[in-house]
Amino acid sequence: MSFLTSVAAWLADGAHWQGADGIPIRVLEHVELSALAVVVAAGVALPLGLYLGHTGRASFAAINVANVGRAIPSLAMLVFALLVSIQIGLGLGFWPTLFAMVPLAIPPILTNSFVAIRTTDRDIVEAARGMGMRELQVLRAVELPAGLPIVLAGLRTASVNVVATATLGALVAGGGLGRYIVDGLALQEYERLFAGALLVALLAVGIEVGFGVLERASRHT
Amino acid sequence: MRRFLTVCFALVGLVVAACGGGGTPVVRPDVIVGSTNFYEQVTLGELYAQILEANGYKVTRKFNLGTREIVQPALQSGQIQVLAEYVATLVKFLDKNVDPTGDKAQATKVLQDLLKAKSLTVLDAADATDQNGFVVTKETAAKFNLKKVSDLTPIAGQLVLGGPPECPSPTRPYCIIGLKDTYGIVFKDFKPLDAGGPLTVAALEGKQVDVGLLFTSDPGITAKGFVLLDDDKKLQRADNIAPVVRDDLLAKDNGDIKKLLNSISAKLSLAELVDLNKQVVVDKKDSKDVASAWLKKQGLIK
Numbered sequence: 001m002s003f004l005t006s007v008a009a010w011l012a013d014g015a016h017w018q019g020a021d022g023i024p025i026r027v028l029e030h031v032e033l034s035a036l037a038v039v040v041a042a043g044v045a046l047p048l049g050l051y052l053g054h055t056g057r058a059s060f061a062a063i064n065v066a067n068v069g070r071a072i073p074s075l076a077m078l079v080f081a082l083l084v085s086i087q088i089g090l091g092l093g094f095w096p097t098l099f100a101m102v103p104l105a106i107p108p109i110l111t112n113s114f115v116a117i118r119t120t121d122r123d124i125v126e127a128a129r130g131m132g133m134r135e136l137q138v139l140r141a142v143e144l145p146a147g148l149p150i151v152l153a154g155l156r157t158a159s160v161n162v163v164a165t166a167t168l169g170a171l172v173a174g175g176g177l178g179r180y181i182v183d184g185l186a187l188q189e190y191e192r193l194f195a196g197a198l199l200v201a202l203l204a205v206g207i208e209v210g211f212g213v214l215e216r217a218s219r220h221t
Numbered sequence: 222m223r224r225f226l227t228v229c230f231a232l233v234g235l236v237v238a239a240c241g242g243g244g245t246p247v248v249r250p251d252v253i254v255g256s257t258n259f260y261e262q263v264t265l266g267e268l269y270a271q272i273l274e275a276n277g278y279k280v281t282r283k284f285n286l287g288t289r290e291i292v293q294p295a296l297q298s299g300q301i302q303v304l305a306e307y308v309a310t311l312v313k314f315l316d317k318n319v320d321p322t323g324d325k326a327q328a329t330k331v332l333q334d335l336l337k338a339k340s341l342t343v344l345d346a347a348d349a350t351d352q353n354g355f356v357v358t359k360e361t362a363a364k365f366n367l368k369k370v371s372d373l374t375p376i377a378g379q380l381v382l383g384g385p386p387e388c389p390s391p392t393r394p395y396c397i398i399g400l401k402d403t404y405g406i407v408f409k410d411f412k413p414l415d416a417g418g419p420l421t422v423a424a425l426e427g428k429q430v431d432v433g434l435l436f437t438s439d440p441g442i443t444a445k446g447f448v449l450l451d452d453d454k455k456l457q458r459a460d461n462i463a464p465v466v467r468d469d470l471l472a473k474d475n476g477d478i479k480k481l482l483n484s485i486s487a488k489l490s491l492a493e494l495v496d497l498n499k500q501v502v503v504d505k506k507d508s509k510d511v512a513s514a515w516l517k518k519q520g521l522i523k
Contacts, residue, residue: 186386
């Protein structure tokens, strides 16, 4: 109990809310990196997933290749990304972490967008074609709206994964909330460590809830 | 009478034979040399082992045993007998309330006092150290004309320090706090990296930090052309390299072990140690070959 009290005291300390190592900056860094990683991953995985779902072509191969991203530990990915990043002069911190997070975010987005399109009622799709819609119109006006909750669920899973895993960025001198965890361990300040973990968890729950609201709204349209 | 003479001749014969064999035969006790699990330690262990072997000792190597937490008990219990140690760190390990100071002679004396109760002896410490060092790139050194740590004092406000995340901790007296108290140095910012590892090297190279904390014997310093700033006010404790030997081994020996190991310490400067480390880490040479080449170059073995 006394430990939780000291964590609360750490969080309440005004000094921890200011400056480059303050909570607002660290949260901002964390959100910035995670958001960019998910946007980049969505940029790759959404069009691919929708295309594969719509045509059904080569889907088995594509989805299995993407799933390799899940199998490779993010820590290994990060070390690899660090080496590449140093090699090409992008340095430590932000870029290697981003490189490591994108492959983590791709599989859920790809799989869900594929499934979303694939599972749209075939009769409706055929009806749309019968009305003279072109393939792109079928996708945009029929398949996508019907599958939107599943697409959003994929984005949600990806975002939560990335927010939780982006803490690893602190190992390669990155910012974000992982800083509190890594530094807390090094400094043996366990309040700092726990507060960092708590903030990450809160952020992940917040994203979960936010996407949940979006998904529900998308069902009613 | 005849028998007496025979005995006399026999005795003379024995003495002559002994002389012909090169003086009184010396007893060479078997020696077990140990090391922790770290490349520099293995090379140092090889140096000790090879100079002893070249002088007729039978040496068993027990290298890469683990950290000091494992190796010190092994030395104290006799599972190993000779070990390369770092004077100040060993003092702190044995009694964390004792200050080893930044002076080699003083630190060695403090260490000997602590080792006495363990029936161990520290021999001569080398000039070579493996301790915290503040490092800048060649360009930064040229720009601000930096040679020693105190040169940083007037300009530190413009510079970013990079080092292990625990550096700012109030329990770490030889990092940020020590810089402030001993040198009056306050950096513009601190970037948490790693403990003298690849992140710090990369951050220095990539100019994400201006001053980095590396270990003084790190071969990366010369390999990357960094400049190690001289710790002119002796903030860092004297982590000079010294052989620590069991008293019972020295008692069985005629003094040669002491002489031989001290002859290594006498020649082992920091530059020499960095070069040894570079050959092992950067050039990927075998530490056995590196050690024997060095001993030959120094004229310590034939």
